[in-house]
Amino acid sequence: MKLSTRGRYGVKAMFELALNYGNEPLSIKTISEKQNISEYYLEQLFGSLRKAGLVKSIRGAQGGYVLSRPPSEVTVGDILDVLEGPIEISECIDDEDNCSRIEYCATRLLWIKIRDSVNQVTHSITLEDMVNDYKSMNIITSIKRGE
Amino acid sequence: MKLSTRGRYGVKAMFELALNYGNEPLSIKTISEKQNISEYYLEQLFGSLRKAGLVKSIRGAQGGYVLSRPPSEVTVGDILDVLEGPIEISECIDDEDNCSRIEYCATRLLWIKIRDSVNQVTHSITLEDMVNDYKSMNIITSIKRGE
DNA sequence: TTTAAAGTTGACAAAAATACTCTGCTATGA
DNA sequence: TCATAGCAGAGTATTTTTGTCAACTTTAAA
Numbered sequence: 344m345k346l347s348t349r350g351r352y353g354v355k356a357m358f359e360l361a362l363n364y365g366n367e368p369l370s371i372k373t374i375s376e377k378q379n380i381s382e383y384y385l386e387q388l389f390g391s392l393r394k395a396g397l398v399k400s401i402r403g404a405q406g407g408y409v410l411s412r413p414p415s416e417v418t419v420g421d422i423l424d425v426l427e428g429p430i431e432i433s434e435c436i437d438d439e440d441n442c443s444r445i446e447y448c449a450t451r452l453l454w455i456k457i458r459d460s461v462n463q464v465t466h467s468i469t470l471e472d473m474v475n476d477y478k479s480m481n482i483i484t485s486i487k488r489g490e
Numbered sequence: 491m492k493l494s495t496r497g498r499y500g501v502k503a504m505f506e507l508a509l510n511y512g513n514e515p516l517s518i519k520t521i522s523e524k525q526n527i528s529e530y531y532l533e534q535l536f537g538s539l540r541k542a543g544l545v546k547s548i549r550g551a552q553g554g555y556v557l558s559r560p561p562s563e564v565t566v567g568d569i570l571d572v573l574e575g576p577i578e579i580s581e582c583i584d585d586e587d588n589c590s591r592i593e594y595c596a597t598r599l600l601w602i603k604i605r606d607s608v609n610q611v612t613h614s615i616t617l618e619d620m621v622n623d624y625k626s627m628n629i630i631t632s633i634k635r636g637e
Numbered sequence: 638t639t640t641a642a643a644g645t646t647g648a649c650a651a652a653a654a655t656a657c658t659c660t661g662c663t664a665t666g667a
Numbered sequence: 668t669c670a671t672a673g674c675a676g677a678g679t680a681t682t683t684t685t686g687t688c689a690a691c692t693t694t695a696a697a
Contacts, residue, residue: 344574344608346491346601347684355597370643384686390645403694404642419600427491449624450502453566453615454493460611461491464604477596495656517672531657537674550665551671 346427352380353388353426354419360398361414361470362477368407388426395425414474420465493574499527500535500573501566507545508561508617509624515554535573542572561621567612 355378363369371389375382389408392398397417398408410417502525510516518536522529536555539545544564545555557564 344491344493344497344570348686349684350491351597354600358596372643381686383688386644386646387686393644400644401694402642402644402692404640404696406643406694408644423491449505449620449627450498452623452627453501453620456615457608457611460607461604464607468600468603473596473600476599480596480599494654519672528657530659533673533675534657540673547673548665549663549671549673551667551669553665553672555673 346423349388349426350423352378352385353392353422356380356385356388357392357397357410357417357422357470358473358477360408360410361417361474364410364414367405368401368409370407373407391425392422395421397421397425410470414470417470418466419468419470419473420462423465493570495531496535496573497570499525499532500539500569503527503532503535504539504544504557504564504569504617505620505624507555507557508564508621511557511561514552515548515556517554520554538572539569542568544568544572557617561617564617565613566615566617566620567609570612 356374359374359377360369371382371385374380375385389398389400393400393408396411399411400406400408503521506521506524507516518529518532521527522532536545536547540547540555543558546558547553547555
């Protein structure tokens, strides 16, 4: 069980936007270079993010993308839902008929528990949290270096 | 993010063994018919489960598989670890060099949190729990039917 | 108003992972 | 001794993922 690159790249890209929040828009090109992600591929991801209303695009020269909402109001779960689709550990959570009846209840309950656990974590962590973690991490690193 | 059929089928099959614990071994054929899973495919999964020590095989006529340990000592996480590999939301949890340095700490911490959450849930639920859930679910269903 | 930067769209394709399938064994209990 | 059932590994088909590309539209700045 792992995230696809869509989710991973998407979170990284959104993290860049969060770091830059309040400043000028970031172009796809800039982000793709910073994160070493294919420019074309990233374009696709931002298409989804834009449609979902998580980012706003600013066209024209010096354009790019900015977060639609402040980092404190965007959770990692929001991003993953858009790029990975809502988590469905097993399709039988929604589609009951797929399950053979015998073990239906037991495994279904299990998948739901796992899903809820992941959702709980991802939807409780915001981009702001990540930025804060990142900044305090940098401070610690600086101290360790004796700076 | 979803489990592959390996994990899903594996848990279902192990659940069957748990339901039958203490009785005669179940053959691949029996399980594959009960769960409507390809017999050949299931054989592969049981190969992995056997190597990992989760099940014991009994060869010869009337042979099959049984759980190596009682259902109360087998967690869903044990099964998923074997069949899906340990959860790695992102490879950068282990392989540090894959990450571009800038956002290294922040996203890494995130993946770890998600992973730990899933592990915590799956390793806290045993096959016995599932069997109990299943049985009490059946009782409730019977009551609802007015039986 | 021209132009270049930047976003938008959708088709396409390579590559990897997944999900089986099949064949031919070997072991074992009835 | 033979039917049953596990064991092992090669092979294949399908799906998903990941990434590429080309053509077009919009917009800001010169």
